[in-house]
Amino acid sequence: MSKNTGKLIFGPVPSRRLGRSLGVDILPLKTCNLNCIYCELGPTNAYTTEFVDLVPPKAIETAFLNYISKECATFDVVTITASGEPTLHSELGEIIETIKKNIDKPVAVLTNATTLPLPWVREALSKADLVLPSLDAASEETFRRINRPAKGIELAPIIKGLIKFREEYRGRLLLEILFVKDVNDSPEEIEALLKYTQQICPDEIQINTVARPPAVGWASPVGPDKLEEIAKLFGENARVITSYMGSKERVSSAPEEDELLEMIKRRPLSRDDFETLFGPYEKYALEKVGGLVEKGIIERRLLNNKEFYLVRAK
Ligand code: SF4
Secondary structure, three states: OOOOHHHOEEEEEEEOOOEEEEEEOOOOOOOOOOOOOOOOOOOOOOOOOOOEOOOOHHHHHHHHHHHHHHOOOOOOEEEEOOOOOHHHEOOHHHHHHHHHHHOOOOEEEEEOOOOOOOHHHHHHHOOOOEEEEEOOOOOHHHHHHHHOOOOOOOHHHHHHHHHHHHHHOOOEEEEEEEEEOOOOOOHHHHHHHHHHHHHHOOOEEEEEEOOOOOOOOOOOEOOHHHHHHHHHHHOOOEEEOOOOOOOOOOOOOOOOHHHHHHHHHHOOEEHHHHHHHHHHHHHHHHHHHHHHHHOOOEEEEEEOOEEEEEEOOO
16 A cells, blocks of 8 residues: 655556546645645645745655555556646656656646746746646636636636647646636636637547545536537547546555545545555545544545545645
8 A cells, every 4th residue: 555655656546537647735725825625635725826845855755765666556658747837846847857767657747827928937848748728718808717826817818828838848738627616617618718729729528527525615517418528629649537447456565544525625525435445445445534533634525426435624
């Protein structure tokens, strides 16, 4: 079973977009310049708009080397990072290079795309094998409603940055659009998003919706039929992100309580995730998480009749 090496490395966790993903957290949890209503990490209590190197690249390299020298857990991809906006790290390019040097697996970066207008951010991101930016809105009004940006962040430069990045980038660009019911799923918004995606030309368009407990209780998922209809409109390189699509290899030992907590801090786990992740240790993991529920650290919440475990809000 994986250990949380100084809490910089976590997982592997099942990612609906990438398969079995080993997470590398390069900034403290929820370092972000947006406050998306659907964020599964909870609200952004304080925006970060400056570029920071709160976690030095050397510490990340040490944690990563420590992990791969000790662990036999299998994963499909190394992902930087699922728990904030990684392009706010001022040494992102160096971090990607370091990880690639040490492992023969694709390195992916998830980004909210807000920093793509900056040439040096695009250059840093171009070192990754896959880049997965988000674009949830085609109008400034919807952008403010769904992504709730920090002061000074506007949609138009982000879209220009995405187009520019596509022109420069030779790796795989997988654009995510996350639809929230009655927020960005109107025919007008979809048509405008379609126009922008045609200019961005990603390798794939990932149509997503609220699948884990969101930061804002009223952020509701769009139904599966409508998601399929939307995907058809976006053409043959669009697909709906549904269930877990990675390798089925599981952990090789039982998870400890602190490991479970670190995973859940970064991504609420559904009841189904326990089977996918822990296989023969599923029952043991559920007992451990039950202990965290009793201690009041973790809570259970239902979304679409599915049970999730997430960190209890303070
Ligand atoms: S979903 Fe991503 S971009 Fe949006 S608030 Fe959460 S961490 Fe930031």
